[in-house]
Amino acid sequence: AQKITQTQPGMFVQEKEAVTLDCTYDTSDPSYGLFWYKQPSSGEMIFLIYQGSYDQQNATEGRYSLNFQKARKSANLVISASQLGDSAMYFCAMRDGNTPLVFGKGTRLSVIA
């Protein structure tokens, strides 16, 4: 069965610093996709970045990058140059084959001025 683990319930980071949010996953399917979503206090779920299991390079989207270590089954999100607006819940999610997204419990990031 799929499983997503986010071990950091909460994180603090200084403005303009980089931060890494951890995510480990478990699946027996060789083909899968990993996703990160941001949920601000307003409640909407915002797609940030995607990594496919066969992708050779780590995904990047602006200040977001995904540190994909396939052997370790980890897909950590790196946010560079943190901004106050980055304060939110961050969810790691995975799907394989035809399955729906399975989400981790999330990490609450607080950016400090």
Add this chain to the structure above:
Amino acid sequence: DSGVTQTPKHLITATGQRVTLRCSPRSGDLSVYWYQQSLDQGLQFLIQYYNGEERAKGNILERFSAQQFPDLHSELNLSSLELGDSALYFCASQTAQLGSTDTQYFGPGTRLTVL
């Protein structure tokens, strides 16, 4: 803006009542997913429709039902509401039915409060 719309944004109702949540997917997307987000259960998949047909079911209660119409909008019906049904309900859409590479884009959610 993800392009997925959900109405209403907020809904307050009483136990035992029935409500309907509505979702319009992004233009061109054929798949619609419904999720429930509650404090104790986290984000849980409820049900998926693809081009009008039910494709997958998750942890959806028998009191809940959904459908997808020919214009591809979807409705989630919640009946005999209980206090524990209070949650944020999301609709998400994606282009295809299959494929782990397809990104799901979420609507803004409907916050349901059952009093």
